[in-house]
Amino acid sequence: xxxxxxxxxxxxxxxxxxxxxQPVRAAEPQRVTRDGQLKFAPVFIDGGKTLVYxxxxxxxxxxxxxxxxxxxxxxxxxxxGSDSQFDIAFSRDRKLECFARSGGPRQLSxxxxxxxxxxxxxxxxxxxxRSTVRSPRFTPNGQRIVMTMNAPGGQQIVSLNLQGKDVxxxxxxxxxxxxxxISPDGKTIVFSSSRNGALDLWLMDANGDRQxxxxxxxxxxxxxxxxxDGQRIAFTSARDGxxxxxxxxxxxxxxxxxxRHPERDGFPIWHPDGRRLLTISERGGRFDFYLWDTTAxxxxxxxx
Amino acid sequence: xxxxxxxxxRDCQGVSRRSFLKASAALPFAAGLAGIDPRVLAAEAPKAxxxxxxxxxxxxxxxxxxxxxxxxxxxxxxxxAAIDTRTPGLQxxxxxxRLANLSNKFSVVRTNIxxxxxxxxxxxxxxxxxxxTDGGEGGGGGPPGYQPHFGSVLAxxxxxxxxxxxxxxxxxxxxxxxxxxxxxxxxxxxxGGGAWGKGHxxxxxxxxxxxxxxxxxxxxxxxxxxxxxxxxxxxxxxxDVLRRRADQxxxxxxxxxxxxxxNLISSIDANRVFDLSHEKPATRDxxxxxxxGQSALLGRRLVEAGxxxxxxxxxxxxxxxxxxxxxxxxxxxxxxxxMADWHGPxxxxxxxxxxxxxxxxxxxxxxxxxxxxxxGRTPRINNIGSRDHWPHCYFSVWAGGGIExxxxxxxxxxxxEHPATDPVTPAMVGTTILELTGATSQVRAExxxxxxxxxxxxxxx
Numbered sequence: 234x235x236x237x238x239x240x241x242x243x244x245x246x247x248x249x250x251x252x253x254x255q256p257v258r259a260a261e262p263q264r265v266t267r268d269g270q271l272k273f274a275p276v277f278i279d280g281g282k283t284l285v286y287x288x289x290x291x292x293x294x295x296x297x298x299x300x301x302x303x304x305x306x307x308x309x310x311x312x313x314g315s316d317s318q319f320d321i322a323f324s325r326d327r328k329l330e331c332f333a334r335s336g337g338p339r340q341l342s343x344x345x346x347x348x349x350x351x352x353x354x355x356x357x358x359x360x361x362x363r364s365t366v367r368s369p370r371f372t373p374n375g376q377r378i379v380m381t382m383n384a385p386g387g388q389q390i391v392s393l394n395l396q397g398k399d400v401x402x403x404x405x406x407x408x409x410x411x412x413x414x415i416s417p418d419g420k421t422i423v424f425s426s427s428r429n430g431a432l433d434l435w436l437m438d439a440n441g442d443r444q445x446x447x448x449x450x451x452x453x454x455x456x457x458x459x460x461x462d463g464q465r466i467a468f469t470s471a472r473d474g475x476x477x478x479x480x481x482x483x484x485x486x487x488x489x490x491x492x493r494h495p496e497r498d499g500f501p502i503w504h505p506d507g508r509r510l511l512t513i514s515e516r517g518g519r520f521d522f523y524l525w526d527t528t529a530x531x532x533x534x535x536x537x
Numbered sequence: 538x539x540x541x542x543x544x545x546x547r548d549c550q551g552v553s554r555r556s557f558l559k560a561s562a563a564l565p566f567a568a569g570l571a572g573i574d575p576r577v578l579a580a581e582a583p584k585a586x587x588x589x590x591x592x593x594x595x596x597x598x599x600x601x602x603x604x605x606x607x608x609x610x611x612x613x614x615x616x617x618a619a620i621d622t623r624t625p626g627l628q629x630x631x632x633x634x635r636l637a638n639l640s641n642k643f644s645v646v647r648t649n650i651x652x653x654x655x656x657x658x659x660x661x662x663x664x665x666x667x668x669x670t671d672g673g674e675g676g677g678g679g680p681p682g683y684q685p686h687f688g689s690v691l692a693x694x695x696x697x698x699x700x701x702x703x704x705x706x707x708x709x710x711x712x713x714x715x716x717x718x719x720x721x722x723x724x725x726x727x728x729g730g731g732a733w734g735k736g737h738x739x740x741x742x743x744x745x746x747x748x749x750x751x752x753x754x755x756x757x758x759x760x761x762x763x764x765x766x767x768x769x770x771x772x773x774x775x776x777d778v779l780r781r782r783a784d785q786x787x788x789x790x791x792x793x794x795x796x797x798x799x800n801l802i803s804s805i806d807a808n809r810v811f812d813l814s815h816e817k818p819a820t821r822d823x824x825x826x827x828x829x830g831q832s833a834l835l836g837r838r839l840v841e842a843g844x845x846x847x848x849x850x851x852x853x854x855x856x857x858x859x860x861x862x863x864x865x866x867x868x869x870x871x872x873x874x875x876m877a878d879w880h881g882p883x884x885x886x887x888x889x890x891x892x893x894x895x896x897x898x899x900x901x902x903x904x905x906x907x908x909x910x911x912x913g914r915t916p917r918i919n920n921i922g923s924r925d926h927w928p929h930c931y932f933s934v935w936a937g938g939g940i941e942x943x944x945x946x947x948x949x950x951x952x953x954e955h956p957a958t959d960p961v962t963p964a965m966v967g968t969t970i971l972e973l974t975g976a977t978s979q980v981r982a983e984x985x986x987x988x989x990x991x992x993x994x995x996x997x998x
Contacts, residue, residue, distance in 0.1 A: 269746075269826050273878060292715060292745075292828075341870055363921050365870045383870070383921030386612050407611040409873050409922060427616030430607075452618050452631050453877060471631055476882070497882060517818075518825035518886065
């Protein structure tokens, strides 16, 4: 308990440097945190009032952190356990949560937590000694989960039901298939695949049909994220030599670059207002959240 | 107490026997610190005054970093693009853009081999140059009979043959890590003095991402603070208690650590070295605010202060999807996600910052930087879309201290599974490090280390 308290205290103290959110009026981003910790997999909840994300906030463990954007208060989303927890997702009705958990030394499991019943379903991929589960997402109707899972010779995108059963493989290509995100209408999944060499963005129907290329480059394109209106996709790309954040229309047109900095920008997600984009950007060797107004001037066309 | 150490090194051509003896006498435990023989002083300056061994514990994937195979089959290639560097014939993956632009400052060996696929065994072999057949781990040796680390050898040599630039305040071999260097099972046997005893172990410091430095081993005595450590009477009382309740090996280990720690805290100059707040913020930023980044910066300060051998260990802090384990680069699961998000870019940032910083300060010429792990990772992607251990072919990066930069040494085969040219053994790595730092074959023979099977890596110097 003492350890939990001290960690919570440390988390709260680290929030002292947090900036109060102000409206964005220019292309310059708004810095949201100042703790500098390695962080990833952010999700907006409560209509954009709260940010939940994964962070290397302890020397030997990853935790899920909850950040109240109005007060700057940071708390642990789950109590500290013996495992690492990360890559959290929420169902639209907020009755379900799911996340990846490292139960063993080389095993990643999916935990589906029902907040109504208080019960967990734990899904372990086959070949249980070593496994990979990343980037889980609830379908909009809350009936299934789409995620990345290990497969012989690569990684594939699968869907499964809330009981951790009925696993359906949505991709079956060579290489790495990962970072899936489901369109707001639930009909289309955007993901990254190295089936043609480099990691490019692809689209497929929710059942895995009609897999087609969205954008291609000679460098990695990863972490795609649908806009709330389903018309645009933000993603991370190293196509210009450095890792930056880009936006492309859902038909693959109108590619434009949002960030421009010699350090890394990545992990983009959309604010529920559909106008702003949150990134985790490395500045001065520290990793913090930044909010970008995608309607502001200053964006430049991206290279294909 | 301030009339020795770096003060002497700045103002004198060398350290005179009289002043050195005076300095030694001023240190309560100096005689037991590093086996310094005051009869032997400065020797001819070697090409490398200091070594920084950047140790990537866990086994970094050579195909995903310094030996990409864009034309290999899908099951080998991996998803990261190969990019050109400033060095003709050298491509690295897109995860290393800064190092690609700095390749004229370093050389890459692509044909390192090890003799064991286990972390502890391969790590021990990699840091000592001795394989199991030499009587080390698994070959009837093991602790305490294991051979000494390259750093222990150099520290012992320099204790007997000090260079003008060598610090008298600081230990000859410092390792920067959050804890023992090993895996989840235990520490590598080859992490330190081995058969020579704990007195030749590295002095270990932990450097956090904030720059806070601590000495983990001193936590053996609860409540011991820096100010109390300086109070010898208080410490002796504590030691008496510890002696009664601890087993003898623990006590002896702590006692050796205490002696050296006492020396350090007695020196204001030594203390200053560990205070990263003396660095410009831009410099600290350049290295990155991770434990690994700030440890590398601390390592540069230690080299600057005259420490002959510094080992900077990859931090536990960037690979903790699997908690409470020291896996480092041991990416059996989600290799490509971890490499893209953290391992590749953080290494790119910190190693390039280190090489540039040393170069800009004029230190690179006399500081040998060697960056490597205990092995590579399987070129063939495993059945969970990741990579496992691969000791048969991997990389090392070399810069400064007599190294010819801008070279690619050796070539791996089509899929990066085996050397296509002559392999580079751990003994050759150790021989190259020691030869460049002045521990010649004659010295090694006197110390009975790396006597057989090793030679300087062809084309690297």
